[in-house]
Amino acid sequence: MSITLWTRRDPFAEFDALVRRSFGPVATRPAATSPVATRSFRPAAEVTRDGDDAVVRLEVPGVDVEKxxxxxxADGQLVVHGERRDERTEERDGRNFSxxxxxxxxxxxxLPEHLTADAxxxxxxxxxxxxxxxxxxxxxxxxQPRRIAISTGAAETPAVTTAEEQTA
Incomplete structure (x- = not known):
């Protein structure tokens, strides 16, 4: 006679184990000098169009944006940089979880070449x-918009014309 042992599956425990395996030691707060503690984060970004304007949205909750x-x-690029500081001093049972x-x-x-910081x-x-x-x-x-002629022959050179020349 054989004995069969039945165990109940816990999908939440499986998901928790998957997250812990994927992200490694991040689940327990490391010492401030360890390489894990010095990892930076990358805020999620979204760029949308609003008429002729571009709107860049960055998710930075918990950040003091003024400070x-x-x-x-700079150099034809929009640069957003900053820091999310861990200013908590509370400790529970000698262990932290974050x-x-x-x-x-x-x-x-x-950025397009024609834009300055004033925009x-x-x-x-x-x-x-x-x-x-x-x-x-x-x-x-x-x-001014320029129309580029499309050549179909082997020896033809395409001509470049402005929109004003095309209407004349």
Whole structure:
């Protein structure tokens, strides 16, 4: 006679084990000097179009944006960098548990050549930093559309004409 042992599956425990295996020692707070503690986090970003403007949204909850976040335009790029600080001092039973990442971050986004820092504004609300780039999708001032002729023969050279020449 054989004895069969039945065990009940716990999907939540399986998921917890999967997360712990995937992210390793992050589940327990490491010492401040360990390499795990110095890992940075990368805030989620979303870039959307609002008319001719581009709107960049970054999720940075728990960050003091006035003190710890900088928005700059440098070398044709929008640069957002800052730091999420762990300022907690509370300790329970000598062990801490945290799945929140702390550290510095830096996100860069390419800007059209014709934009300057004057076209950029930023605001913060409910953990989301919104950066509006005015005119990001607008054609630069003075630029005229140009039509490029399509050649179909082997020896033809395509001609370049402006929109004004085409209507004349």
């Amino acid at each position: 710890d976040v900088t928005v700059e335009v 799945e929140v990442r702390y550290g510095s971050f830096r996100r860069t986004f390419a 950029v504004t930023a605001s913060y609300d409910a953990g989301v930093l919104s950066v509006r780039v005015a005119g990001a999708y607008a054609a630069p001032a003075g630029a």
